[in-house]
Amino acid sequence: MRNIYLLILLFAGTCAIIQGQTVSRTLTGFIRTGTYSEIHNPGHDNPFSSVYADGGFRLDVRNQQNFRAYADIRYRYGSEFRQNVSALQLREAWVSWYSGNFEVTMGQHITKWGRADFDNPTSSFNPRNLVVRSPEKEDMDLGNITASLTYTPAGFLSLQFIVAPFYRPDVLVTAPLDLPATVNLRELDGLTGGKSMTSYGARAEFFLRGIDFSISWFNGNDPLPGIRYDGFTIDIIDESTADIEVNMTVTPYRVKRLGFDFETVAGRFGLRGETAFTKPDLSFRTYGYVPMPEIEWAAGADLTLGKIMLGAEYIGKYITDFEPAAVLPVLPGSMPDLTPQQIEQMITNPGIMDWLIGVNTAAFNRLYMYQLEKSYHSAGLRIEADIANGNILPGMIMLYNITSGDLALVPSVRFRPADGLSVFLGADFYAGPENSLYDIIDRPLSNFFVSFRADF
Numbered sequence: 001m002r003n004i005y006l007l008i009l010l011f012a013g014t015c016a017i018i019q020g021q022t023v024s025r026t027l028t029g030f031i032r033t034g035t036y037s038e039i040h041n042p043g044h045d046n047p048f049s050s051v052y053a054d055g056g057f058r059l060d061v062r063n064q065q066n067f068r069a070y071a072d073i074r075y076r077y078g079s080e081f082r083q084n085v086s087a088l089q090l091r092e093a094w095v096s097w098y099s100g101n102f103e104v105t106m107g108q109h110i111t112k113w114g115r116a117d118f119d120n121p122t123s124s125f126n127p128r129n130l131v132v133r134s135p136e137k138e139d140m141d142l143g144n145i146t147a148s149l150t151y152t153p154a155g156f157l158s159l160q161f162i163v164a165p166f167y168r169p170d171v172l173v174t175a176p177l178d179l180p181a182t183v184n185l186r187e188l189d190g191l192t193g194g195k196s197m198t199s200y201g202a203r204a205e206f207f208l209r210g211i212d213f214s215i216s217w218f219n220g221n222d223p224l225p226g227i228r229y230d231g232f233t234i235d236i237i238d239e240s241t242a243d244i245e246v247n248m249t250v251t252p253y254r255v256k257r258l259g260f261d262f263e264t265v266a267g268r269f270g271l272r273g274e275t276a277f278t279k280p281d282l283s284f285r286t287y288g289y290v291p292m293p294e295i296e297w298a299a300g301a302d303l304t305l306g307k308i309m310l311g312a313e314y315i316g317k318y319i320t321d322f323e324p325a326a327v328l329p330v331l332p333g334s335m336p337d338l339t340p341q342q343i344e345q346m347i348t349n350p351g352i353m354d355w356l357i358g359v360n361t362a363a364f365n366r367l368y369m370y371q372l373e374k375s376y377h378s379a380g381l382r383i384e385a386d387i388a389n390g391n392i393l394p395g396m397i398m399l400y401n402i403t404s405g406d407l408a409l410v411p412s413v414r415f416r417p418a419d420g421l422s423v424f425l426g427a428d429f430y431a432g433p434e435n436s437l438y439d440i441i442d443r444p445l446s447n448f449f450v451s452f453r454a455d456f
Contacts, residue, residue, distance in 0.1 A: 022063060022064070023061055023062065023063045023067075024061070024062055024063075024064065025059070025060070025061050026058075026059070026060040026061075027057065027058070027059050027060075028057070028058045028455070028456065029055065029056055029057040029058065029455070029456055030055060030056055030453055030454065030455045030456070031053075031054075031055045031453070031454045031456075032053070032054050032055065032451060032452065032453040032454075033052065033053040033054075033451065033452055034050075034051075034052060034133070034134075034135065034424070034449060034450060034451030034452065035048050035050065035051045035052075035449065035450055035451075036048065036049050036050035036051075036133055036447040036448070036449045037049065037447055037448045037449075038443070038444070038446065038447055039427070039429065039446040039447060039448060040442065040443050040446060046082065048079075049080075049081055049082060049176075049444065049447060050078070050079060050080045050081060050082075050133040050447075051078050051079050052076055052077070052078030052079070052080065052085065052133060053076070053077055053078055054074060054075060054076035054077070054078075055074065055075060056072060056073060056074035056075070056091070057071075057072075057073050058070070058071070058072045059071045066097060066098050066099050067095075067096070067097055067098075068095075068096045068098075069094070069095045069096070070092060070093070070094055070096075071090070071092065071093040071094075072090075072091040072092040072093070073088070073089070073090055073091070073093075074088075074089045074091055075087070075088050075089070076089070080133050081131075081175070081176040081444060090108055091108070091110075091142075091143065092107075092108050092109060092110055092143055093107050093108045094106060094107030094108060094109045095107055101151055101152045101153060102149065102150070102151055102152075103149070103150040103152075104147075104148070104149055104150075105146075105147070105148045105150075106146070106147045106148075107145065107146075108143055108144070108145050109143055109144070109145075109146050109148075110126055110141045110142075110143035111125040111126055111143070111144070111146060111148070111162065112126055112141075113125065113126075113201075113203060113214075113216055113259070113261070114259070114261045114274045115212075115261045115262065115263045115272040115273070115274060116261070116272060116273065116274050116298035116299075116300055116313060116315075117272070117300050117311055117313050117380065117382065118298065118300070118313045118315060118378075118380035118382075118399055119296075119298050119313075119315045119378075119380075120274065120298070121259065121274055121275060121276035121278075121296035121297060121298060122216050122257070122259030122260070122261050122274050122275075122276045123223075124199070124201055124216075124218035124220065124222070124223070124257055124259075125144060125146060125162060125164055125199070125201060125218075125223075126141055126142070126143065126144070126223065127142045127143075127144060127168045127169055127170045127171075127223040128140040128141055128142055128170050128171070128223070129142055129170070129171040130170055130171055130172065130173055131171060131172075131173055131175050131176055131445065132171075133449075134451075135412060135414075135424035135426060135449055135451045136424075142168060142170075142171075143168075144164050144166065144168045144191075145164065145165065145166055145168075145191065146162050146163065146164045147162070147163050147165075148160060148161065148162040148163075149161045155207065156206060156207050156208055157204070157205070157206055157207070158204075158205040158207070159202070159203070159204050159205075160201075160202065160203045160204075160205070161200075161201070161202050162200070162201045162202070162203075163198065163199070163200050163201075164198065164199040164200075164201075164220065165193065165197075165198050166191035166192060166193050166197060166198075167188075167191065167192040167193075167197040167199070167220075167221045167252050168190070168191055168192075168223075169188050169223060169224075169225045169250065169252060170223050170224050170225070172225070172250065172368075173368075173437075173441050173445070174227070174250075174332075175187075176441075176444040176445065177331065177440065177441070177444060178444075179331060179332065180246075180331060182244050182245055182246050183246050183248060183332060184245055184246065184247050184248065185227070185248045185249070185250070185332070186247075186248065186249045186250065187250050188225065188250050188252070192252070196221075196254070197221060197252070198220065199218070199219065199220020199221055200218070200219050200220055201216065201217060201218040201219070201220070202216065202217045203215070203216040203217075204216075210264060210265070211262060211263070211264040212262065212263045212264070213260070213261065213262035213263070214260070214261055214262075215258075215259070215260055216257075216258070216259040216260075216261075216276075217256075217257070217258055217259075218255070218256070218257040218259070219254075219255075219256050219257075220254060220255070221252040221253065221254050221255075222252065222253060222254075222255045222278070222280075224369065225250050225251055225252045225253070225289070226250075226251055226252075226253060226288075226289025226290060226291070226365045226369075227248050227249070227250060227251070227289055227332055227361055227364065227365055227368075228248060228249045228250075228251040228287075228288070228289040228361075229246075229247075229248055229288060229289075229332075229357060229358045229361040229362075230247040230248060230249055231247055231354065232244055232245060232246045232247065232353065232354065232357060233245045233247070244353075246332075246357055248332055248361065251289050253280050253281070253282055253287070253289065253290045253291075254280065254281040254282070255278050255279060255280045255281065256278070256279050256281070257276050257277065257278045257279075258276065258277050259274060259275065259276035259277075260274060260275055260276075261273065261274030261275075262274070268303060268304070269301045269302065269303055270301065270302035270303075271299075271300075271301050272299075272300050272301075272302075273297070273298060273299035273300065274297065274298055275295065275296065275297035275298075276295070276296055276297075277293075277294075277295050278291075278293065278294055278295075278296070279293040280292075280293065284321075284323075284362075285323075288358060288359075288361055288362030288365060289361075289362075289365055291365070291366075291369045291371055292319050292320070292321050292322060292323070292371055293319070293320045293321050294317055294318065294319050294320060294371070295317070295318045295320060296315075296316070296317045296318075297315070297316050297317075298313055298314070298315045298316075299313065299314050300312060300313030300314070300380070301313075307385055307386040307387065308383070308384070308385050308386075309382075309383070309384040309385070309386075310381075310382070310383055311380075311381070311382035311383075312379070312380065312381050312382075313379070313380040313381075314377070314378070314379055314380075315376075315377070315378040315379070315380065316375070316376065316377050316378070317370060317375060317376040317377075318374070318375045319371055319373075319374050319375065322371075322373075322374040325359075325362065325363040325366050325372055326359040326362070326363065327356075327359050327360055327363050328363065328435065329360060329363035329364040329366065329367040329372070329435070330360060330364070330435065331364065331440065332360070332361050332364050367436075367437055368437060370401070370404065370437075372404075373403055373404075375403070376401065376402075376403040376404065377401075377402045377403055378399065378400065378401045378402060378403075379399075379400050379402065380397075380398065380399045380400075381396075381397070381398045381399075382395070382396070382397050382398075383395060383396045390416065391415065391416045391417075392413065392414075392415055392416075393413065393414040393415075393416075394412070394413040394414075395411070395412055395413070395414075396409070396410070396411045396412075397409070397410040397412075398410075401432075404432065404433070404436050404437070404438075405432050405433045405436060406430075406431075406432040406436055406437055406438035406439075407429075407430070407431045407432060407438065408428075408429070408430050408438065409427075409428075409429040410426065410427070410428055410429070411426055411427055411429075412424060412425065412426025412427075413425050413426065420454055420455045420456060421452070421453070421454050421455075422452070422453045422454075422455075423450075423451070423452055423453075424449070424450065424451040424452075424453070425449075425450055426448075426449055427446075427447065427448045427449065428445060428446060428447050428449070429446050430442045430445055430446050431446075
């Protein structure tokens with residue numbers, strides 16, 4: 001919260017400095033409310049897993065010469081996954097100064113690298129909330145406090161250098177999961193500082209006739225953290241009974257990532273793609289929360305047919321130093337029901353249990369990061385239509401992992417019954433084979449939703 005206040009003061013102070021200049025100010029905002037209802041209701045008295053009301057303001061200030069400042073502030077109140085929520089969020093607040101071929105930007109910023117639609121292998125500075133309760137999927141983007149320098153020596157070339165002094169992780173799907181009662185999972189809260197948490201990146205973007213492409217380099221902490229097993233404690237009640245507490249921590253890991261992305265047009269088709277090679281600094285053989293090195297790629301095409309917009313994408317992954325997991329993964333900290341004799345064995349030889357929980361946690365990280373197999377192949381499809389002059393906008397998003405069998409479907413329709421008013425109806429649906437990732441998150445995240453939004 002202190003970082004939010006500091007950024008607000010910085011933003012307000014900068015605006016005050018330019019009061020004497022000719023500036024333009026644009027203030028917009030929205031009010032929104034909505035509900036999510038579980039498709040598979042597990043016997044809860046309240047069928048609504050999430051009910052919320054939120055609103056926000058966007059302020060854009062610029063002098064049309066060498067300065068721009070932007071802020072996006074939001075407040076949400078309600079219940080998410082049946083837990084009370086009252087949160088003020090500074091989604092973005094940054095100041096940009098440009099002169100000649102140089103531009104400097106500092107503050108809370110959503111920085112997107114890559115051009116693919118469903119997956120961005122080159123994206124390194126944009127953590128996301130993977131379980132956000134919103135029909136507008138761009139709300140997944142969280143952003144981070146960064147400082148960037150962009151140098152444009154010619155119209156066909158742009159060079160960008162970024163530093164992120166703090167680490168902000170993705171919000172994992174473990175948030176709504178019912179983990180075993182024995183598990184104590186320590187989450188990362190907000191920003192994490194320190195020398196080891198600073199990330200750096202550089203990107204060279206080329207704008208040539210008929211094609212745009214870029215080459216990027218990242219050295220820092222991956223937005224997607226792992227789950228580290230920290231050991232367990234046993235409180236012996238009697239000779240055949242014991243209370244067990246398993247300690248785990250959401251933990252970042254540093255990687256080096258080399259990426260390439262492009263975008264072009266071929267006839268009526270828009271073509272795009274990207275690929276990245278990622279190598280963690282630590283070894284997965286020693287640290288179970290660290291992934292194996294991998295090459296990931298995505299290639300897609302867009303096509304507009306009258307009032308219908310189509311988008312398709314293929315996503316692939318290859319694990320370069322693949323080693324099979326020691327066990328089939330289950331939820332972190334899970335273990336079979338133990339007999340009194342087995343409990344006694346665990347007490348006398350805790351190393352057995354320590355090994356079992358450790359390898360299962362490592363296997364769950366593999367499941368979550370899609371590294372249980374040597375290679376993965378996925379297909380994505382997006383269909384959108386424009387009906388009644390933009391007043392009815394139906395759509396469907398589908399993502400199917402051919403290798404794991406995970407399937408995500410998001411059918412939705414957006415109505416605009418009046419100027420500035422939107423109504424969203426739809427569903428998030430997840431399915432997969434037993435003990436696959438989407439099978440695990442199916443119950444809490446498969447929901448029907450309805451949302452009303454008024455813009456001003």
